[in-house]
Amino acid sequence: MGSSQRSTLSTNVPGFVDGSSARGEFSYIDCLPVYAKELIAGGTAGAFAKTVVAPLERTKILLQTRTEGFHSLGVYQTLKKLLKHEGVKGFYKGNGASVLRIVPYAALHFMTYEQYRCWILNNYSALGTGPVIDLVAGSAAGGTAVLLTYPLDLARTKLAYQVTDMRGSFRTGMSSFPSQPAYQGIKDVFKIVYKQGGVRALYRGIGPTLVGILPYAGLKFYIYEKLKTHVPEEHQKSIIMRLSCGALAGLFGQTFTYPLDVVRRQMQVESLQPSIQRSDARYKSTMEGLTTIIHKQGWRQLFAGLSINYMKIVPSVAIGFTAYDVMKSWLRVPPREKVSTVSTT
Known part of the structure; x- marks a missing residue:
């Protein structure tokens, strides 16, 4: 196109x-060509949504990776502890890497979704035009975006996993928290990780990520578009409608794939964990990771942080889809029917 x-x-x-x-x-x-407008709309939507939920994202990572001093805390207590020891900036630690990742990720995700969708419609018209096309296109787009941006997600996780005593307020018994972080920033993460294991180390955890993102991304787009088909035409452009459909899409999609996200996080931070924990986290595959966590950490660990993920994913996906639709309208991206028609000429 x-x-x-x-x-x-x-x-x-x-x-x-x-x-x-x-x-x-x-x-x-x-x-501007349509694909460029879709890139701009997707990147803007992703950055906006990710920044809004950054404090919840940081808390979720601390719970998923069983960070010392936080794994037994709830959402509120974790946020309170972060505020006490790292200040407001602690809520956004790793958010720079997160936004740096989400802009190209969301841009590629939304743009390739539209492109894959048009390609399928133009070459496999027998499949129809229903939400099933969104399921296939969304899955392919999710895999494409992950492959191209994964090292940034790895950097974001490693930065968010670090907890440092920024205010010098830790007491006796809490000395395990370092005064200086292992990584100083995104560039430092890339440098150290690459030195330790080369390019392969930058993609540590990519297996469960792909296994999880393919159904999640597909389900997310499928549910969102399916729900919109049940909305009266006069309400199709309603912000509340878009937010509601996006929230439900994120909620259902994340529930089915969350355990894979836990395996991915633990694989990403294993080099930062104490030696005792590290021996339990050497997962050679996604299935081994799932079975090992169940055996040694309990099946509940596969859903650690799920409650906060619901709190995060509902506004994140809802805001993401809504912002994307609004940006497409502002950039005057032609309706899908027009895009499909033009692309066939």
Whole structure:
């Protein structure tokens, strides 16, 4: 889908006599190819949604990875402890890497989803145009985005896993928290991890990530589009409708794939864990990780942090889908029917 897919919408805006001001303001947007608009819309939506839920994301990672001093705490107590020892900045530790990852990830995810969807419709019309197409396209898009951005997710997890005594307020019995973090930033993570294990180390945990993202991404798009088909046409553009459909899509999609996310997190931080814990975390495969966690940590660990993930995923996916739809409208991305029609010419 290239330059032939450019938007053909008028640049004239009511209120301007000759339309010159409108043309000056919007001509650049209108000349962008559709895939570029989808990249911009997806990246913006991802960054906005991720930043909103950053404190909950940090808390979830601490619970998933059984970080010392936090694994037995609840959501509220974890947030309270982070605020006490690391301040407000502690809520956003690792968020720089998270946003740096989510912008290209979300941009690629949404854009490739639209591209895969059009490709399937144009080449396999027998499959129809229902939500099943969204399931297939969403899964393929999720896998593509993960493969291209995974090292950034690894960096985000390692940075968020670190807990340091920023305020010098830890008492006796809490001395296990270092005063200096193992990694100083994203670049430092890449440098140290690459030195320890090369490119392969940068993709540690990619197995369970792909196994989890393929059904999750597919289900997320499938449920979102399926729910929208049951909404009356006059309410299709309602922000509340989009938020509700997005929230349910994230809720159901995440429930089925959450244990795989726990395995991925533990594989990502194993080099940072104490030697006793590290011996339990050497998972050679996704299935081995699942069975080992059940045997040595208990099946409940597969759902550690799930409650906070519900708190995070509902607003995150809801905001993500809604922001994406709003951005597409603002960028005047042609309706799907138009995109499909143009791409076949």
